[in-house]
Amino acid sequence: MSQEVRVRFAPSPTGPLHIGGVRTALFNYLFAKKNKGTFILRIEDTDQNRFVPEAESYINNSLNWCNIPYDEGPQKPGKYGPYKQSERKEIYANHCEKLINSGHAYYAFDTPESLDAHRKDHEVKGKTFIYNWHNRLKLDNSLVLSEDEVQNRITNGDKYVVRFKSPQNKILILQDEIRGKIKIDTNVLDDKILFKSDGMPTYHLANIVDDHLMKISHVIRGEEWLPSMALHILLYKAFGWEAPKFAHLPLILKPTGKGKLSKRDGDKGGFPVFPLEWKTTDTISRGFKEDGYLPEAVVNFLAFLGWNPGTEQELFTLQELVEAFSLKRVNKAGAKFDPEKAKWFNQQYFVKQDDAKIAADFLDFNADKKDIILSAVEKSNHNNYIQQVVALVKERAVFVNDLWELSNFFFEAPTSYDKKAFKKAIKEDTPTLIQELITVLEGITDFTTDNIQTIVKEWITTKEIGFGKVMQPLRLSLVGAMKGPDVFEIINLLGKQETIKRLQAIIK
Numbered sequence: 001m002s003q004e005v006r007v008r009f010a011p012s013p014t015g016p017l018h019i020g021g022v023r024t025a026l027f028n029y030l031f032a033k034k035n036k037g038t039f040i041l042r043i044e045d046t047d048q049n050r051f052v053p054e055a056e057s058y059i060n061n062s063l064n065w066c067n068i069p070y071d072e073g074p075q076k077p078g079k080y081g082p083y084k085q086s087e088r089k090e091i092y093a094n095h096c097e098k099l100i101n102s103g104h105a106y107y108a109f110d111t112p113e114s115l116d117a118h119r120k121d122h123e124v125k126g127k128t129f130i131y132n133w134h135n136r137l138k139l140d141n142s143l144v145l146s147e148d149e150v151q152n153r154i155t156n157g158d159k160y161v162v163r164f165k166s167p168q169n170k171i172l173i174l175q176d177e178i179r180g181k182i183k184i185d186t187n188v189l190d191d192k193i194l195f196k197s198d199g200m201p202t203y204h205l206a207n208i209v210d211d212h213l214m215k216i217s218h219v220i221r222g223e224e225w226l227p228s229m230a231l232h233i234l235l236y237k238a239f240g241w242e243a244p245k246f247a248h249l250p251l252i253l254k255p256t257g258k259g260k261l262s263k264r265d266g267d268k269g270g271f272p273v274f275p276l277e278w279k280t281t282d283t284i285s286r287g288f289k290e291d292g293y294l295p296e297a298v299v300n301f302l303a304f305l306g307w308n309p310g311t312e313q314e315l316f317t318l319q320e321l322v323e324a325f326s327l328k329r330v331n332k333a334g335a336k337f338d339p340e341k342a343k344w345f346n347q348q349y350f351v352k353q354d355d356a357k358i359a360a361d362f363l364d365f366n367a368d369k370k371d372i373i374l375s376a377v378e379k380s381n382h383n384n385y386i387q388q389v390v391a392l393v394k395e396r397a398v399f400v401n402d403l404w405e406l407s408n409f410f411f412e413a414p415t416s417y418d419k420k421a422f423k424k425a426i427k428e429d430t431p432t433l434i435q436e437l438i439t440v441l442e443g444i445t446d447f448t449t450d451n452i453q454t455i456v457k458e459w460i461t462t463k464e465i466g467f468g469k470v471m472q473p474l475r476l477s478l479v480g481a482m483k484g485p486d487v488f489e490i491i492n493l494l495g496k497q498e499t500i501k502r503l504q505a506i507i508k
Helices: 021-036 055-065 089-101 110-124 147-157 203-215 223-239 263-268 293-301 318-326 337-353 355-365 367-379 385-396 398-410 419-425 429-441 449-463 467-479 486-495 496-507
Strands: 005-010 039-040 107-108 162-164 171-176 180-185 193-195 218-222 247-250
Touching: 005 021, 005 218, 021 039, 021 055, 021 247, 021 293, 021 318, 039 055, 055 367, 089 107, 089 162, 089 193, 089 203, 089 223, 110 263, 110 449, 171 223, 171 247, 171 355, 180 467, 193 203, 203 223, 218 223, 223 247, 247 367, 293 318, 293 337, 355 367, 355 398, 367 385, 385 398, 398 486, 419 467, 429 449, 429 467, 449 467, 449 486, 467 486, 467 496, 486 496
Parallel strands: 005 039, 218 247
Antiparallel strands: 107 162, 162 193, 171 180
16 A cells, blocks of 8 residues: 555544444554554544543543554644644634635524524425525525624624535545445535534534544544545545545444444343443443453454454454455444354453463452462462363353352362252262272372373272262262363362362262
8 A cells, every 4th residue: 555554543532432433443453554554543522512531541441451552642642633622623713714715614693493493394394404505595694694794793792603515416426445436416415514603613524624634544434424424525625635535334233133232232131332341420331341351352353343354264363353454354234243252252262361360360350269269279289279270161161250150169168069960960879889989089199180080980890880870979079060170180189188078078
């Protein structure tokens, strides 16, 4: 790519960053790194009414947790700053004035009440009110007022907005990198507000000016901005600037596939839709991080929401995603959010972790059970006891918080037994067999997994009884239920003394 690639992620700090926003940031990041370009964070905080002070740090923390940090932005200034739109108001005002002077924009003094009256009048007639070429000369704006009248009203403090003057009877041919050619009739466009009465620009003006001044080469954003593409191209033409390339990403849909994924879907379905937990005075919104997801798993999962590599491969490191990513392989259709697939990705990455790391996380997560865990460690004859335990059970875990349920019997003896399993496993001759088994175990000097297995199985074969008659009550005595890893691995880790103690307990 001959042109220097510069892309931006431009969220509004009005609340927590939705996972769809993270996906947009990720695709921008991947595209930038694939093309040895620059990934920029720009905070679009022009909507002061909805501004939430904590949201900007939440955005930063989310990107850092996902390991997709920006190259330029509020905390990493480059030569195209400031990177917060609230600090660029004068820039927008100057550019807005240029559009007014060139005849591409105009002052509009219409009150909310008068516009509402026009809308209601149109509704009565079965029409839709659109402020554009067909009625703008009948409304209260600088297109019908003299320069003196306009100046007097501004001087008198009359409230106004600045609107873009959409062209009449033009056909626009737009090119989207994902969706191809799009044809737009300008007669259906309304004269969008560029500058609000509070002295702040709208998204439409601010993002065009910023993208140009920051030398953005590709605008990769969500599908919801597709209807604004025509206006944005017209604004570039009005300024006499070359437009960047546009790529509109597909929506992330509800698990049902019907409609856009929302916070409510997460609350209802019991899954997170935000990267990190978000707290307000009366609510707590779940985060992927706090729910136990690994950032690598979340990134891999998000990459497949709307993109595919064209191969059967599903597991990608971040660097592999960079190498494989292409806008040409981004889908047009919406991507269904599948919570179970998210768990699958997490399980794949969870088991790949170093056992020492999992053991440390296990201990941290179960801080309330630390005394029980450490007591079992002290009794054990094994080095790195917790690591060996998690190595045996991690294949069945999705999150670190699954590990206690899968491994608690390694740290404390069962105090009760699964009723259904007990009824099935314990027969009239079971106590006698268990007592014989205790004698066999007491005689083993080389207490390794393979040796224990060999000796116990030889004993069962010699007695000419079914393996289930011994193995079922054996597992039940050690675990308290018919679950867990290989029973001889359990015996080896628990050690001879603890194993015999549990066998004696089930006889009682």
